[in-house]
Amino acid sequence: MNHLLCGLAANPALPVHLTSRLLDLALEAGARADAATGPEPSRDFPDELICGLADRSDLGRAQVRALAAHDEATAVRLAYGGTLTAADIDPAVRPFAAVALLDERRGLPEWAFLLSASPDPFVRRKLACCPALPPDAADALAADPDLEVVTELALWTTDPAVAARLARHPHAEVRSAAACNEAVPPAALAALITGDGLPPAASCLVCDTKDVPFVHDPYCPDVDCELRAGAACDGSHASTVHEIRQRALRNPATPPEAATSHADTPWMLLRWALAERSDLPQEVYALLARDPMPGVRGTVAENPAIGEELIRIFAAEATPPERRALAHHPRIPLDVLVTLARTTKTGPVLLPRIAAATAEELVELAGSAHASVRMLVAERRDLPDGVRDALAADPDAAVVKAIAPHPGLSEGQLRGMLARHGVPVHARVAANPDAPGALLAELARHEPPVRRALRAIAGHPNATSEALVPCLADRRARCEAAAHPALAVPVLLGLLDDADEELARAAAGNPSLPRSVMEDLVGRYPEPGVTRPVS
Structure with a gap:
């Protein structure tokens, strides 16, 4: 119960x-x-x-x-x-x-200062994560004896003055948190990268607890050890300083001229962080595009800031993973994307360049002789009627799978897809928002069951009880089907006694459950304060 x-x-x-x-x-x-x-x-x-x-x-x-x-x-x-x-x-x-x-x-704003004096450090830590704290509360938290409180404030404060002060904090862990915060002024972020005008940190988490020099064993046997992998300190707080630079390089508020000073750094994670930025000169991206690490090159390939010249170089020379990344670039020239589509699997997703394509471009792409190019267009859900209908009649099953969930397709078009391509398109047809209940019921009754189709039907707003009943046999679809308001009441009532408690619970949450049944279920419990009679 x-x-x-x-x-x-x-x-x-x-x-x-x-x-x-x-x-x-x-x-x-x-x-x-x-x-x-x-x-x-x-x-x-x-x-x-x-x-x-x-x-x-x-x-x-x-x-x-x-x-x-x-x-x-x-x-x-x-x-x-x-x-x-x-x-x-x-x-x-x-x-x-x-x-x-x-x-x-x-x-209430006055709560902040009150809670900043809480004896519970966990309360103060949670408070330090709040945006727009009043100055008196922020000052109290910045001076908190608990390092984690100050670290959280450095990470989340929206006050530039507080953020700048914490970026110069004597503890390297606080500086590392501040390096992520976009409220830190650009000059202070630049100093975290270059060290110019910034006094050396006095301590870090490593030298707080260990005798230095110390390098954390990656296979540390101490189950209570909280030091991060790779933590090391020889008095210079090396691992935390490296982490500070990495975080500051990823921070969009860091001036690009400070960031570019690390374009040729030997540290791969710093170059990777740099490759994510969208405000660097093209020559820096070109340098990173030749990086020996695939992750760095792939990040550059999908960076929306790289220009057409570099995009074309990438398309000609990139590895398959880099070509996949390049296909997701929002400004990739269509001719380059078309070439990539013939040899690169991008998956069933709407690519940014296709999402931005004009009506004329869509017509041209939909008429391509290559099914892989037509598939790209078919992932859009706002196609002109003519383009949509042409793709719905496509002879290639993969194209039809991509277009099948597009709104506006008629029942006749959906049935035509099923007649031509059968089971491979069942699940995507079932996901069409305009699929009628009768068609969904036919798909649900198919033998053997098409599991993905059942999961699409279980949550479909047009599903009828006839379509939902077969979904109850699927382990992943059954609870959603049990909660569907179209499920027939007799079926729903039967589910309340099912041995699967999760299924029965979903049925109890169905808004179509009769009020009398709700009354009965609650009535099986005695009124609060009343003891059950002993039978």
């Missing part, structure tokens, strides 16, 4: 009075679990039920407050879910929920 009540808690059609009843049951069960002595009782049922109720959008203020009063985790869930307000909690009692509201910019 517990799993059915958890399913009901998520049912959008649950009447208001039953929501209240489930809330009373959940809070009572939670209180019993909290008060139990002896072996620790299972909290799975009350916790799952409370989570399901907390996610509802139709809760009243009193219900929200009752849930928030139950425990901190539920209050935080309500805060991020948008139903908890600042008036519903006391930050001294529910500090994490107060932090969550501040994180959502719905808390």
Whole structure:
């Protein structure tokens, strides 16, 4: 029964009075679990039920407050879910929920300074992640004795003055966090890369706990060791300094002239970080395009900032993985993309250049003699009717698979695809938003079952009960089918007693479940505070 009540808690059609009843049951069960002595009782049922109720959008203020009063985790869930307000909690009692509201910019500003003095370092760490903290709270957190608090503030603060100060912090770990933060002023980010005008860091996580020189064993036997792989320090905090440079190079706020100083660095991770930037001179990209590491070259190939000249060089000389990356470039010339498509598998995705193609270009590509090129066009979902219809009649099954989910196709066109190409296009036809219920039912009854088609049908808004019943036999489709509002009530009721609790729970959450059945399921539990009679 517990799993059915958890399913009901998520049912959008649950009447208001039953929501209240489930809330009373959940809070009572939670209180019993909290008060139990002896072996620790299972909290799975009350916790799952409370989570399901907390996610509802139709809760009243009193219900929200009752849930928030139950425990901190539920209050935080309500805060991020948008139903908890600042008036519903006391930050001294529910500090994490107060932090969550501040994180959502719905808390009271004065809470920030109050919570910055919390004796719980975990509260202060969460607070340091919040955007737009008042200056007094940010200053308090910047001076916090807990290094993790200061590190989180360095990573997330949106105040440039605070960010700049933390970029010069004596601990290298704080500087490393600041190197990721786009609020750090460009000059300070440049200093993190070059070291110019920046005093050396005084410590790092390695020399905080180990005698230097020290290099962390990649096969460290200490299960409690928290040092990162490759951590090393000889007094210069080498591994953290390297990490600082890598992060600063990836930071788009870092001036490009500071970044280019590392174009010929021997460190592969620094070159890789540089290859991701979109503001470098073309000669730097050309240098990186000749990098000995495939990952660096592949990143350059898909970088939207590289020019046509480099794109054409890549297309002529690149390896297959680099050609795949190049195909995803948003400004690749169409003639280059067409050439790549003949020899490079890009997968069933809409490429950026195809998404930006003009109507005239689409017509030209759709008329290509190469099926691989027509497939690229078929992945668009806003094609002109003429182009769409021509691709729907394509003799190549791969092209038809790509176009089958396109909206606007008629039932006749979809049936024509099935008649010509059979099982290979079943799943994609089933995913068409305009596929009628009768066609979906035919696809669902196919023997042997086409599993991917069943999974598409299970969530299809046009699916009928006849189409959904075969989906219940598929392990991955059955729960979605059980929750589908078109499922016939007799079938739905049978699922409530299924041995698969996950399936039964999905059925209990179906909005088509009769109200009388909901009443009966909740009624099997005694009223809160009432003891069950002993039989």
